[in-house]
Amino acid sequence: MLHHYYKGFKLKKFAFTLAEVLITLGIIGVVAAMTMPALIGNYQKRVVIEHLKKVYNTMKQVEAMAIANSGDIDSWEVSWNPRGDKILLNNYILPYVDTLKVCMENDCPYKYMNTQTTETDLTSNIGFYLKDGTLIKISQYHVGPFWGEYIIDINGEQKPNKVGRDVFFAWFQTEPGGATGNDGQHLTLFYFASYAPCYRNVQPSLRSGCYRKIVNDGWQIKDDYPWNF
Secondary structure, eight states: OOOOOOOOOOOOOOOOOHHHHHHHHHHHHHHHHHHHHHHHHHHHHHHHHHHHHHHHHHHHHHHHHHHHHHOOGGGSOOOSTTOHHHHIIIIIIGGGSOEEEEEOTTTSOOEEESSSSOEEEOTTSOEEEETTSOEEEEEEEOSSSSEEEEEEETTTTOTTOBBTTTEEEEEEEOSOOSSOSOGGGOOEEEEOOTTOOOOTTSOGGGOTTHHHHHHHTTSOOOTTSOOOO
């Protein structure tokens, strides 16, 4: 029979004092306070970029399918009088996009902040919701060629409804001519106006070029982007 013998030994007990525990918790709290805002901000930026990528790809696919079925854009019978926005939406967008809801006049109440304290009401503008909840409203310009803008809110009517955070702009032009910010005057269902700014030193309503900036920066929100306002 084998016998195992073990020498006795004494375990040394370690304990933290209350002061040490509080200091440790304080350090953890400071580190968390320093890192959490950055982590949250980076996550929010990724969400914005992914939504904008989806909108861009969706609208470019819509354009390609509309051209394939209806011919080149210059042959489309679209003008601002009467209600070219309805013709554009019903004939050249809705047949080629999977929507959650279609918004005719006053169907989809919506406002966004155009300054720190005032709002722009787009309730009467027509548009549609994508399946992921992105709201796209159409605003046509009643001068020169038929062109206008999309007001895109990546989380619908949910706040903050601020330009450059969840509200972004793109444009369409189906007739040539005019100072539309469409370099080269290439008729298109979705483009970014070259004149639109996206800087920190302009009020939120004048940040209509932030979608274009994100795309031009390689689908990134860089340090010079007016994220915190």
